Structures are given as C-alpha cells and as structure tokens.
Amino acid sequence: MIQPKFHVFICTSCRINGQQKGYCHQQGSVDLIQAFMQEIEDRELSGDVVLNNTGCFGICDKGPIVVVYPEGVWYGNVQAKDVERIFDEHFEGNTPVKDLMI
Secondary structure, eight states: OOOOSSEEEEOOOOOOOBBSSSSSHHTTTHHHHHHHHHHHHHTTTTTTEEEESSSOOOGGGGGGEEEEETEEEEOOOOGGGGHHHHHHHHHHHTOGGGGOOO
C-alpha cells in the first residue's frame, strides 16, 4: 500500500447522487483538481501526493476549499494559480502557505 506524504481533499460540491453543483464547483474547483493533477505529474509526485474530491465542507463562503493531511491544513479561496505555490512552499518546502490558510 502506498503511504503518501500528503493527502489532499478538494471540495467539488459533489452530491451523494454524483451531481456536482454548489459554490466550490461554481468557483472552478474542477479546474483546481486538474491543476493539482498536472502538478503531481510534472513533479513526478504520484506516490507522494494523493488527491480526492469531496462534497461540501460547510464553509462555502471560503471556497474552493482544499484540505491537506497529515497536517490538517485548510486552505480557502484557492485558485488554479495558487497550486504551484502550494507545491513549492508546502509540499516541497514544508511550510504551509499562510495567506491561503483558513
């Protein structure tokens, strides 16, 4: 079994029936997942960073929401342009991105 260094959860407003509709989805969270996937591939971190989409975390006004474990760091209002910084500073530099944290 793979033991990743980071497990990333991104709200895509996915409902129980599989539909994606809601605030994070409307704010581009699906594009955000694509950006994370691309960065994982570009940096060859597929064993180190695992990605999952989630349903609502309940703080929609701060979405899109990204949660990173094992630290339990919550990021809010994350956009695709922020993904590179998260990789540079948090995943590779071991320092969470303070201005994105909620």
